[in-house]
Amino acid sequence: xxxxxxRLAYLVLAALFAGATHAEExxxxxxxxxxxxxxxxxxDNPVRAxxxxxTYGLKRNPAGYADGWQPGAYYRWQTxxxxxxxxxxxxxxxxxxxxxxxxxxxxxTIVYMEGGGAxxxxxxxxxxxxxxxxxNPNGIPDNYLDILANPGTSLVSPFIVRLHPYNAVKTQNWNxxxxxxxxxxxxxGDKVAVYNDPSGQNPSLIWHHxxxxxxxxxxAWLRDHLPRSTQMLSTGCSAGGIGSLDNxxxxxxxxxxxxxxLINDSxxxxxxxxxxxxQQYPSVxxxxxxxxxxxxxxxxxxxxxxxxPTFDLQNLGSLYNAIAGRYPNDRLxxxxxxxxxxxxxxxYERFFPEILNAPDLATKEALIHQKxxxxxxxxxxxxxxxxxxxxxxxxxxxxxxxxxxxVLDFANGDIQERxxxxxxxxxxxxxxxGPVLDASEASDAADRAKPFNPLYYxxxxxxxxG
Amino acid sequence: MSPRRRNSLIVAGVAAAGAIVWFVRPAExxxxxxSSVDAIERKPSQSPAPVRAAQPGVPENERPQSRxxxxxRVQKFQQxxxxxxxxxxxxxxxxxxxxEQRAARARDIARAITHYEAEGEIAAAEALTLxxxxxxxxxxxxxxxxxxxxxxxxHYQQQxxxxxAEWEARADPELGLYKARExxxxxxxxxxxxxxxxxxxDEYLRRRLQSAxxxxxx
Numbered sequence: 001x002x003x004x005x006x007r008l009a010y011l012v013l014a015a016l017f018a019g020a021t022h023a024e025e026x027x028x029x030x031x032x033x034x035x036x037x038x039x040x041x042x043x044d045n046p047v048r049a050x051x052x053x054x055t056y057g058l059k060r061n062p063a064g065y066a067d068g069w070q071p072g073a074y075y076r077w078q079t080x081x082x083x084x085x086x087x088x089x090x091x092x093x094x095x096x097x098x099x100x101x102x103x104x105x106x107x108x109t110i111v112y113m114e115g116g117g118a119x120x121x122x123x124x125x126x127x128x129x130x131x132x133x134x135x136n137p138n139g140i141p142d143n144y145l146d147i148l149a150n151p152g153t154s155l156v157s158p159f160i161v162r163l164h165p166y167n168a169v170k171t172q173n174w175n176x177x178x179x180x181x182x183x184x185x186x187x188x189g190d191k192v193a194v195y196n197d198p199s200g201q202n203p204s205l206i207w208h209h210x211x212x213x214x215x216x217x218x219x220a221w222l223r224d225h226l227p228r229s230t231q232m233l234s235t236g237c238s239a240g241g242i243g244s245l246d247n248x249x250x251x252x253x254x255x256x257x258x259x260x261x262l263i264n265d266s267x268x269x270x271x272x273x274x275x276x277x278x279q280q281y282p283s284v285x286x287x288x289x290x291x292x293x294x295x296x297x298x299x300x301x302x303x304x305x306x307x308x309p310t311f312d313l314q315n316l317g318s319l320y321n322a323i324a325g326r327y328p329n330d331r332l333x334x335x336x337x338x339x340x341x342x343x344x345x346x347x348y349e350r351f352f353p354e355i356l357n358a359p360d361l362a363t364k365e366a367l368i369h370q371k372x373x374x375x376x377x378x379x380x381x382x383x384x385x386x387x388x389x390x391x392x393x394x395x396x397x398x399x400x401x402x403x404x405x406x407v408l409d410f411a412n413g414d415i416q417e418r419x420x421x422x423x424x425x426x427x428x429x430x431x432x433x434g435p436v437l438d439a440s441e442a443s444d445a446a447d448r449a450k451p452f453n454p455l456y457y458x459x460x461x462x463x464x465x466g
Numbered sequence: 467m468s469p470r471r472r473n474s475l476i477v478a479g480v481a482a483a484g485a486i487v488w489f490v491r492p493a494e495x496x497x498x499x500x501s502s503v504d505a506i507e508r509k510p511s512q513s514p515a516p517v518r519a520a521q522p523g524v525p526e527n528e529r530p531q532s533r534x535x536x537x538x539r540v541q542k543f544q545q546x547x548x549x550x551x552x553x554x555x556x557x558x559x560x561x562x563x564x565x566e567q568r569a570a571r572a573r574d575i576a577r578a579i580t581h582y583e584a585e586g587e588i589a590a591a592e593a594l595t596l597x598x599x600x601x602x603x604x605x606x607x608x609x610x611x612x613x614x615x616x617x618x619x620x621h622y623q624q625q626x627x628x629x630x631a632e633w634e635a636r637a638d639p640e641l642g643l644y645k646a647r648e649x650x651x652x653x654x655x656x657x658x659x660x661x662x663x664x665x666x667x668d669e670y671l672r673r674r675l676q677s678a679x680x681x682x683x684x
Binding site for chain 1: 495512513537539540543547549553554582583585586587588591592594595596598599600602603608611612615616619622623625626627628630633634638641643644648649652656666668669671672675676679682683
């Protein structure tokens with residue numbers, strides 16, 4: 001007969017034995033996981049007073065601020081509100097908030113930045129129809145993740161769900177930070193813009209391109225509420241992809257994970273030296289515009305350079321080399337489709353008269369593809385020279401204008417010529433050894449020869465609101 | 467064994483005992499859980515599941531009257547773990563399952579998804595993705611499959627639009643007050659010929675507006 005004390009001893013031994021096995025670096029032992037259910041671990045590296053100062057210091061929520069956080073509410077998407085004193089704000093002046101989904105079993109964390117276009121003038125920032133603009137011009141609802149808000153570039157990514165029917169990735173077991181997008185500045189800006197209505201019929205639009213300060217406030221909150229990550233992935237698609245790139249250095253520095261990863265999905269910062277010839281560097285016109293409208297040269301770019309000293313302030317595309325060199329042991333990746341027709345349209349459509357005034361859609365798309373090809377080829381060459389920064393460039397997917405390789409699923413980002421799937425690239429970044437995989441697809445023929453995918457068709461309907 | 471390691475083990479042992487004392491408490495009733503779906507449909511306060519680790523090898527007639535049971539938080543965690551395992555196994559093995567068994571398990575998983583949605587532990591997009599996957603595994607006819615998935619999308623779309631409308635219908639007096647003040651401040655700062663404190667106009671404007679938000683939020 002087993003006595004109660006024997007059972008207790010058995011449980012102690014079982015728990016201790018279980019504690020010796022960890023699924024992966026950063027996971028808690030079984031015993032610690034159980035303990036965490038009752039006693040959620042708090043911060044072990046809170047913001048120090050010295051870090052709160054300076055233009056982009058880590059501004060904390062005031063003590064006792066009702067941010068909505070419940071430390072023990074595991075697996076729920078919790079809405080965390082940031083006080084105005086943190087400097088955080090949405091483009092329209094409403095409160096900035098973000099979302100946390102915590103687990104008791106690991107310290108590892110994914111920081112996922114939401115995608116959703118960009119804006120730099122009155123029509124694009126007001127969400128006028130007929131023009132590509134930015135997400136959430138009216139701010140972020142508290143129940144944002146309940147409303148299927150952004151299927152094209154957000155929660156349907158296998159990176160940021162706990163369960164996915166067909167794709168497994170280790171971040172599905174991690175703490176998840178969903179950083180929503182409401183400033184139209186790819187998380188990089190710091191300027192209150194006043195945009196006049198070109199028709200003169202409406203009052204000017206006051207718009208807070210406040211992305212960098214918002215991200216800094218998120219970092220401060222994470223430092224003050226969660227344990228330091230052992231592994232951290234910074235990722236996102238589109239605006240969230242470039243957001244994960246341009247915020248990587250300060251996230252990396254201030255969240256201080258033991259191992260850090262970056263996957264920039266379809267948010268390239270192409271090479272574009274200031275004053276360059278647009279025919280040679282097609283993104284230079286976009287970059288010139290956003291540098292001014294988002295206030296990049298006044299604060300954000302010099303601030304970025306303090307973290308990655310080799311970043312060339314005259315060329316946003318130098319960020320890849322600068323980050324790779326600054327963090328040689330981090331595993332970094334960039335991916336997008338050669339046939340992306342979304343980010344490319346943002347990049348060129350409104351800056352090249354021959355595109356804007358193209359006689360037909362086919363001509364317009366061909367011109368956009370041509371410029372995207374120039375920029376992509378240069379980025380590919382650049383990444384090929386970086387051992388710890390891989391580039392993965394498949395051709396085409398019949399979903400979302402071939403925009404974002406990692407949304408919905410990891411399928412059909414294959415490079416048939418080399419027998420590669422997108423998952424190979426993701427695994428190379430997150431679990432690989434040695435140089436990060438570089439791969440590029442030369443022809444889109446095999447992709448276009450695939451049979452009609454009804455699921456993609458339906459998702460496209462959802463994305464377009466059809 | 468080094469003294470440091472020995473001390474660590476002692477500390478771990480004490481912590482383990484503490485954790486067990488905390489989590490394991492006597493209960494008068496218990497029913498074994500058969501699956502994550504069975505478990506989640508029984509409220510913890512009504513009939514919690516047993517501590518499985520304590521049960522193996524214990525004959526039924528030798529179990530004490532007052533048996534240990536699991537803290538509801540642990541029970542919920544275990545249920546969640548089982549649910550996740552079951553979903554992963556289902557999608558990995560579904561094509562090999564007999565159709566009736568596949569359909570039955572898909573129904574169970576769908577019920578569990580409903581439960582976790584209500585608990586706020588599965589967001590709308592994740593639920594839609596999972597339910598679409600269940601349809602793909604259980605509806606053979608391609609047209610019926612499309613219709614079913616489209617129906618799911620419309621359901622979540624309509625639900626989302628309703629929630630969005632509810633959110634937008636809420637009055638936000640603070641934002642309304644701020645927007646009025648924002649316009650005044652912008653007009654004032656744009657008209658200034660000199661900017662105080664050696665600041666740029668942009669930085670001065672940003673500070674003034676943040677200050678206005680802080681005042682309204684207090």
